[in-house]
Amino acid sequence: MKSHGRKSIRATLKPSSLMDETAPLAGVWQARVITLFPAAFPGVLGESLTGRAMKDGLWQLHTHDLREHGLTKHRNVDDTPAGGGAGMVLRADVVGPAIAEAQSHARGRWPILYMSPRGRRFDQAMARDLARCDGVTMLCGRFEGVDERVLEAFGITEVSLGDFVMTGGELAAQAMIDATVRLLPGVLGNAESAVDESHSAGLLEHPQYTKPAEWQGRTIPEVLMSGNHAKIAEWRREMSEKITAERRPDLWARHKGE
Known part of the structure; x- marks a missing residue:
């Protein structure tokens, strides 16, 4: 396991303060x-x-x-x-x-x-x-x-x-x-955030929604409110593929191996 609080030590003629926040930390x-x-x-x-x-x-x-x-x-x-x-x-x-x-x-x-x-x-x-x-x-x-x-x-x-x-x-x-x-261990509060976002799997990210359930006559897609995680995962994958194909045909071609 890396230590994030130990200062690395190297020979030097220049005095170093123990409170120097810019001193290199070992393993960081x-x-x-x-x-x-x-x-x-x-x-x-x-x-x-x-x-x-x-x-x-x-x-x-x-x-x-x-x-x-x-x-x-x-x-x-x-x-x-x-x-x-x-x-x-x-x-x-x-x-x-x-x-x-x-x-x-x-x-x-x-x-x-x-x-x-x-x-x-x-x-x-x-x-x-x-x-x-x-x-x-x-x-x-x-x-x-x-x-x-x-x-x-x-x-x-x-x-x-x-x-x-x-x-x-x-x-x-x-x-x-x-x-x-943001990809370093411990930086993101939820490590899964870096897994599902755009480009991580070669595709652009699916649309995201949150409360309120309805805003200016627009509602959250029903599948996201269903509680069916398999269906939600399938929908997100389909939307990622659709958005990538429409907006980044170069990424889509690479993803399809063309």
Whole structure:
């Protein structure tokens, strides 16, 4: 069983307070985020289930300020693209040391992800896989991207939130962390919630209803009020298949093995 309340100990010349809430906890899943905007975190991750789980020591979030590794007195982190072109590119000699610092805390299975619109699309399967890791390091890009040599040197996996471009990777990182943390043991109050929801079985989720039984002339489907759990399960499955086929034909084709 994992211990969620023991601090890991490593040799250091820097004194550490016993009350330091950011000190790594032994056996706890961690997210380490390399960003130019550390103040953007935890953001929404500090609220609701993920926020409560963080306070309870079920997971930890650490940010690494890319600017601290900047060059010259101005802490420059970028330069013009080799070969010309618009925009700026994050330098390898800035990003590299930042990744090395973050990875000095890594243990076990600990991938490095780069938030990139050209990466593999993030999905529920990847969230489940990350939840099985010991932690993850996320690099949030800015400007025109990161020097390719850094990605090659550290074997970094590029991941995309979707087929669109954002100004930076911070929001994408928060979304991916949220999707992963909720799958960690003890985070969801009802573990079954993660089983029946959209994408968990390759299908979109069935419709949900609650009180009142009638609202603006619309009633809850009778089968859900019948108490017949076999019929309810059958209805939910049929509705999941119907909604998936209508809204996500790509998922439906994959589910059918086409």
